[in-house]
Amino acid sequence: MRLEWIDDILAVLDCGSLAQAAEKRGITQSAFTRRVRTIEDSIGTTLFDRRRKPVTLMPGVQTLEPEMRELSARLHKLGHMLKTASSQRGKPLTFVCQHALTTTISPRIVRAATRDGELSVRVHSGNQDDCLMQLLSKEVDLAIMYALPQEPETEISRAFESVDLGEDCLIPVCAPSLCDKASCAAIPIIAYPADVFLGQVFTQMIGPRLPIGAATLPIAETALTLAMLQLALSAIGIAWLPLSLVSQSLSRGDLVRLDDALPAQTLDIKMVRLRTTQTERRETIWQHLATELSPFSKNENLLTESRGIIE
Template sequence: MRLEWLEDLLAVIETGSFSVAAHRRILTQSAFSRRMQMLEGYLGAEIFDRSRKPIRVNEATLAQTDRIRSLVHDLRMLAHDLKQHERTLHRRISIACQHSIIATAGSRLAKDLLARQDLTVRLHSANFDECLGLLLTNQTELVLVHLASTIPLPARPDFFEILPLKQDHFVPVANAAVAQLVGTGSVPHIAYPGDIFLGRLFDREISSRVNPAITLTAQVETALTLAALQMAEEGLGVVWAPLSLCRTAIAQGRLLNLSDRLPQCPMELMAIRLSGSKTALEDEVWSILPEIRL
């Protein structure tokens, strides 16, 4: 059984709602439901009353709320103490990066830290919501993510310390053949799922600003920006991506920046950590982040 399953259950008990609990836990509704099914499978007992709409925690489970809350607290403290001992002993820092960042800023950060410090760096690659989930569950000490003003953090801001690191832009790119189609009516488009950060950013900042004379036709959908850029190079369509990630391909002529014909928007690379007390190593790494060229 996983600790986060019990944390998920507590969220349902405290909010009384699957959808609100999923939002609190930074999970999609389907992913949250799967985790609750896995918890029931592990326990071998039903914990929800599915005869009622909406589904609710059943009375037998509600009667165990104090025991569940105590168990979650004890497991959190045990995991925290063991991880802190290991990290302090081995001078290890764990950093989670969005998939679109791991190959650029994430690798440069790891290289610089290893050159400056006597430590070990563990890098995790995940989507935006998963990065914050790793942070909130103390599975990483630091995350690097892109943020935009129109997409707030899906948790209370006072949970976090946020350090701006670098300005970036969400730009449209395509190979030369696809670029010639822009302005002719239908343009093939490589899309992101609407439930990931770049998909939400596209929906809020880009789609409504596309010239009405241009029709973006989704040819393929992927959650991986590096894969989307490779598809763009092969002519599958135009894709929006962080400029920092496609700058080399643009400089080499493999992709064209179409910001003069299609909308783009600003974004910013941020470092985020949880508020509260930190180890000396965590503060050491945090303090030198602004000095590193990302």
Template sequence: MELKWLEDFASLARTGSFSRSAEERHVTQSAFSRRIQALETWLGVALIDRSTYPTTLTAAGREFRETAEEAVRMLHGSRSALQASARPNAQVVAVAALHTLALTFFPRWFRQIEAATGPLSSRVLPDDFHNCIQAVAEGGYDFLLTFHHPSVPILLDPEHYPHRIVGADSLVPVCCAGLADESAALPLLSYPQTSFLGRVVIHAQARAGNPPAVIAHTNENAMAEALKFMALEGHGLAWLPRSLVARDLEDGRLIAVGEEAPLEIRLYRNAGHRRSTVSAVWQAAAAIAAKTMQDRNSPV
């Protein structure tokens, strides 16, 4: 049994809607439904009456609801207390960041932050889009550092999770130099279609001027870093953040073969975290972003 199953059930009991709870929990409706079914299988009873609309709880579901909600409260409360005792230093800032941003963007950006705030301790979670959002939404992390593209909305309440645009990147279709000379369609090295970058690529690939790719993927991986090395070895075409492949493009190891898809780099804050260190990082991020924008707009 997993904690997220209890959190899913508590959400569904409150909203009475699989679709609304799936949005709230940042998963697809089918994945959310499977998790509810997994909880029912573990308990050995049906919790949801699926013959009615809106969704209602069975007698067992009504009985279990209080237990589930109390278990979630106790576990989160215990986790918060343990984290507080383990990190007595209020100077620690916790950031959940997409893998690529943790590698390519965070180190230099955080050095700029420290130039404004003074030395800080940091705790970084490099993970995929869903897990990073969940880490911030569940209160374990102060900030979320993520890409953003208009085709993939980020379903975080702006009142509780405001954001700042702190940088820019792009997804560029690339392949190794040898494959770039071939006229045939290239094998596609892809992200899972339900992942953040996978959904952006679907949108970008549909635009005119972008290269074709065979339907049969030679590799699927949620990590852009893994796809980069597949592309370098000549396995096919991959859509990769320019920040990740800039040096490879300069050196000619990879060739850009289509239009790029622009990406924002956004910093989301858990507004419920009001420590002075969190506020200082937030203010410094705004100042750095404003200076960066001013420098870009200044005439050469």
């Protein structure tokens, strides 16, 4: 059974006539009629009831319509996959973004990677530990993550190599109605869990720099920056969020920044991969992305872009 035969049968079923099916299939009616006869002769049975208008499948064949549609879809997909596997596109590029970066950065990565139309991309999302584990297990080709500026190299980090893509800033923000809470002795906050990267940044870099005598009062806790953004917009508490993520909310006045009263922390954005031998094609892709995306300041620096809107 040929794929084109299945598509011919479905064309007649969809169009209701041999003439319209022939037009849909891009051949003359006489040629299409002969092809339908060939299909029936090859299978050894009559498939269409030509006495009825519109033309329909014979009752016994009608029940096979779902299977034919599924088989057609699967064979077309298989053909596309075989074509892709033997073409320049090859294996898709797979990368993972730290949750906080998925919304803001991944569209730029995909746009840069697929600009020439010869590469498809798969995007994963996870916390920083997930990103590193997916790199180590070779589930992904590269990762986009935050890092503290001038962070000392560790035994684990020596397994990776990275390219700087620019910088972001973790800033305190809140709904306008909570502005006065920044000066309270007990500051109501939306907290990150202590075991996630941004929670560690808060504990190590922000907490020690809070105003003298001030303490934080966690009202809610989440590891997801998008969830924290919604909690901040709902006036639950003060949140430390990436400037890249909240720039639009700040420009609309839905949130206000509090880094004049509370500490903020600059974060580097890095593209990371395993420090191992790369195929020529993967090396070309890495170099292409490094050129296109690093640094963002050439085109879309996150801090400059956001401050340009706000100030």
